Amino acid sequence: MSEVQQTDLLIVGAGPAGLSAAATISADRDFRVMVIDEFPEPGGRLLGQFHEERNHSWWIGKIVAADLIIQNTLAGVMIQCGVSVYGLELLPDGWRVLTSKGDIRTKYLLLATGAAEVPMPISGWTLPGVMSIGAAQVMANVHQVKPGERGYIVGVNVLSLAIAKELVVAGIEIEGIALPPDDLFAMEETNPVAAIELLTRLSDAAPAPWMRWGGKLAQKMKLSRLIASCFPKKGVKVWDLPLQLRTALVSIQGVDQVESVIVADVTRSGEIIEGSQREIEVDFVAIAGGLYPLAELAALAGCPFLYVSELGGNIPVHNERLKTTLPNLYVAGNITGVEGAQVAMAQGRLAAHSISYDAGWFACEEEPKLLDAIAEVKEVRRSAMIQFHPEIDSARKRIYELFEHWM
Amino acid sequence: MRKSLRINHHPLLGEMDKKVISFTYNGEKLQGLEGEPIAVALLANHIRILRRHEESGSARGLYCGIGHCMECRVELLGKGQVRACLTPLKEGMEIREGSRLPNAITGRVDS
Ligand SMILES: Cc1cc2nc3c(=O)[nH]c(=O)nc-3n(C[C@H](O)[C@H](O)[C@H](O)COP(=O)(O)OP(=O)(O)OC[C@H]3O[C@@H](n4cnc5c(N)ncnc54)[C@H](O)[C@@H]3O)c2cc1C
Numbered sequence: 001m002s003e004v005q006q007t008d009l010l011i012v013g014a015g016p017a018g019l020s021a022a023a024t025i026s027a028d029r030d031f032r033v034m035v036i037d038e039f040p041e042p043g044g045r046l047l048g049q050f051h052e053e054r055n056h057s058w059w060i061g062k063i064v065a066a067d068l069i070i071q072n073t074l075a076g077v078m079i080q081c082g083v084s085v086y087g088l089e090l091l092p093d094g095w096r097v098l099t100s101k102g103d104i105r106t107k108y109l110l111l112a113t114g115a116a117e118v119p120m121p122i123s124g125w126t127l128p129g130v131m132s133i134g135a136a137q138v139m140a141n142v143h144q145v146k147p148g149e150r151g152y153i154v155g156v157n158v159l160s161l162a163i164a165k166e167l168v169v170a171g172i173e174i175e176g177i178a179l180p181p182d183d184l185f186a187m188e189e190t191n192p193v194a195a196i197e198l199l200t201r202l203s204d205a206a207p208a209p210w211m212r213w214g215g216k217l218a219q220k221m222k223l224s225r226l227i228a229s230c231f232p233k234k235g236v237k238v239w240d241l242p243l244q245l246r247t248a249l250v251s252i253q254g255v256d257q258v259e260s261v262i263v264a265d266v267t268r269s270g271e272i273i274e275g276s277q278r279e280i281e282v283d284f285v286a287i288a289g290g291l292y293p294l295a296e297l298a299a300l301a302g303c304p305f306l307y308v309s310e311l312g313g314n315i316p317v318h319n320e321r322l323k324t325t326l327p328n329l330y331v332a333g334n335i336t337g338v339e340g341a342q343v344a345m346a347q348g349r350l351a352a353h354s355i356s357y358d359a360g361w362f363a364c365e366e367e368p369k370l371l372d373a374i375a376e377v378k379e380v381r382r383s384a385m386i387q388f389h390p391e392i393d394s395a396r397k398r399i400y401e402l403f404e405h406w407m
Numbered sequence: 408m409r410k411s412l413r414i415n416h417h418p419l420l421g422e423m424d425k426k427v428i429s430f431t432y433n434g435e436k437l438q439g440l441e442g443e444p445i446a447v448a449l450l451a452n453h454i455r456i457l458r459r460h461e462e463s464g465s466a467r468g469l470y471c472g473i474g475h476c477m478e479c480r481v482e483l484l485g486k487g488q489v490r491a492c493l494t495p496l497k498e499g500m501e502i503r504e505g506s507r508l509p510n511a512i513t514g515r516v517d518s
Contacts, residue, residue: 038474040444040495045473050419058419082493084474116475128455128468135472135492143447144423146412170414256466257455294475 003102007034007078009355010097010106012085012297015044016341017333018112019068019079020348025356026075033077034106036099038084042069044114046341048134048141051162051385059385061341062141068345088301094328095301108328108355111297112348115312115334118289120180122154124252125287133288137163140170148284152261153177154249155288156195158388163288164241175282178247178263180289182270191270192245248272252285261285291338291388298335301326306402310395311337312388319403320374320396321354322347330355337396338388339381346380349373412451430500439496446472446479446491457481457491458505467505480505 009025011018014037026033041047043065050060072079080101087098094107117132124130129148131139133155136147150173153160164174182191232246250262250272265276292313299305303316303324318324318331332351333344350373357366381392389395416422425440432449439448446457446469455468457479470478472492479491484501486494488508509516 038493040442040493060419062420082495117471119470119476126460126465126467128457128466131469132471132476135469138472139447139450140414141420143443144414144417144420145447145451146414147450148412149410169419170417257468 005034005102005104006032007104007106008032009034009108009110010095010104011035011110011112012097013037013044013112013114013333013335014039014042014079014081015112015114015333015344016046016064016068017114017335017344017348017351018044018110019065019072020345021110021112021332021352021355022077022079022348023068023071023075024349024352026077027071028352029356029359031359033075034104035072035077035079036083036085036104037079037081038100040081042079042081045134048137049341050141050166053385064341064345085297088297090301090326108330108359109301110330110332110351110355111295111301111316111335112331112333112344112351113294113297113335114344115291115338116294117287118292120155120287120289122180122249122252122287124254124258125285127252127254127258128256129254129258129283130252130285130287133160133163133286136167136284136286140167140172144170146170146172147286148258148282149173150175150282151284151286152249152263152280152282153286153288154180155290156243156245157288157290159291160286160288161241161243163286168241174241175280176242176244176247176263178244178249179266179270181248181250181272182266192266192268195245249285250277253279258283258285291334293335293337295335298324298329298331301329303329304402304406306399308337308395308399310389310391311399313338315399317399317403317406320400321357321370322351323354323358323403325403325406328358336399337392339392340384340388343377343381343384346373346377350377409453412453428496428498430496430498430502432502433504441498442495444492445481445483445489445494445496445500445502448496449491456504459507461507461510482506 008031011022014035018035022033022035046061046065053059084100089096095109097104117134139145139147152175153164247263248266250264253260260279260281262277262279265273295316298316305314307314322330322332330351332347353370353373357370427438428441437452456466458467467478470476474493480488481491482503483489
């Protein structure tokens with residue numbers, strides 16, 4: 001690929017956001033659309049996800065991805081995998097995109113690069129066999145190879161519980177899901193009270209009935225401290241998972257790879273109880289430090305950013321129509337804040353309508369579609385099974401206000 | 408023989424429908440599935456050590472599995488250093504542990 005490729009819209013990221021945007025725009029208009037992704041196959045993080053819906057049917061990400069890929073193929077969208085984007089340059093009439101397989105020139109550019117995981121530097125974390133919880137998910141669900149026979153999970157949050165459940169379904173033994181040690185700098189969920197507060201916000205996705213009905217109440221009445229004090233030291237089984245909110249994973253042991261972990265009991269504020277340390281044999285450890293928006297490309301492009309903790313980190317400033325402050329540059333999916341795949345898909349469709357509208361053809365016909373798409377994102381967000389953070393709406397408003405101020 | 412780490416009958420996701428092929432790692436002949444990432448084929452063979460840290464020499468392996476962290480660099484004959492988690496396996500590939508990158512600060516250039 002030595003000569004420069006040309007397109008009207010280039011989408012970086014073939015996850016749920018990028019694929020939904022491509023299918024929507026090309027289904028509507030005669031417009032060249034290209035999607036690129038550095039992973040060997042399209043689908044993004046959809047490929048590793050599955051969960052049980054409220055009606056007890058299974059939502060399987062691989063199937064949703066396959067359906068989006070068919071829609072794209074039928075619409076004539078070109079999807080190129082194994083291509084990494086490492087640079088962006090604003091031109092008078094669009095963008096020059098630097099990739100591992102040569103340059104691409106495009107009029108419109110949509111960044112849908114998703115999220116990445118926050119690492120936790122626990123003692124021993126560089127040993128082979130220690131991986132992020134997402135890596136364990138990708139191994140088991142995308143490639144169907146076990147990350148190991150028997151593992152420990154460190155970090156209690158929505159993603160770690162959802163993935164722990166998936167690992168058990170795949171026949172992998174989980175010895176425990178414990179907290180990180182409290183001396184780990186600046187981590188949110190390092191003590192039992194904070195972890196319970198987080199879990200009680202999950203509502204529908206809460207892993208145990210007592211959390212589901214107790215959650216809202218506990219939150220209102222500030223019962224988290226009490227629950228933390230009563231939480232049995234040996235943990236409880238939720239979703240058949242050994243959730244240990246009074247245990248911290250202190251260190252990971254092994255010569256050239258993981259052989260065991262040292263865990264210890266902790267007080268309700270997270271201090272280690274001396275003498276309670278014990279060694280448990282495992283062959284892998286999954287670290288669940290939470291997700292943050294993967295937004296380096298927006299930074300390279302020159303977008304201003306706002307740090308929004310409810311959305312997982314630094315967010316490129318954009319408006320409700322998913323336009324950034326730079327010409328012809330749009331964002332959709334987890335790059336705008338960490339949420340589930342269904343929200344990312346709705347955002348992808350919205351970005352497509354926003355670009356069609358700005359491209360200027362049939363604006364009067366596009367406007368109602370654009371407004372519908374905005375309403376749809378809100379509706380999908382409201383009814384989502386998995387909420388990564390509370391207060392997402394008000395956090396997003398802050399970004400939109402900054403956009404108006406900036407422009 | 409250790410138990411294989413492959414999940415052969417996933418209750419929800421079914422079977423992997425891929426061809427078995429051969430490759431080598433540090434000279435040892437191994438088998439994997441065509442098109443799966445190199446790191447996955449190695450893990451299925453119980454191989455987790457992918458390189459040694461530049462300065463300390465301690466063992467390193469796959470960490471994020473999706474191309475973000477760069478921990479899984481291996482040496483692929485004819486290609487140089489590649490991310491083992493993103494590079495699809497092909498018949499006859501010759502792969503070695505990732506070589507040490509030079510250090511501009513200490514001036515070390517060896518590999
Ligand atoms: C490890 C992990 C596990 C997750 N598991 C769940 C889960 O179980 N349930 C849930 O609801 N949500 C989960 N999420 C949240 C997830 O981000 C959303 O569900 C959804 O997939 C976001 O969609 P997206 O299209 O924004 O990004 P993604 O699905 O992440 O897709 C982004 C794509 O962009 C590509 N990309 C990124 N940078 C570049 C570049 N520079 N060049 C080329 N390509 C690039 C990536 O390879 C990727 O395929 C997970 C997220 C992560 C990171």
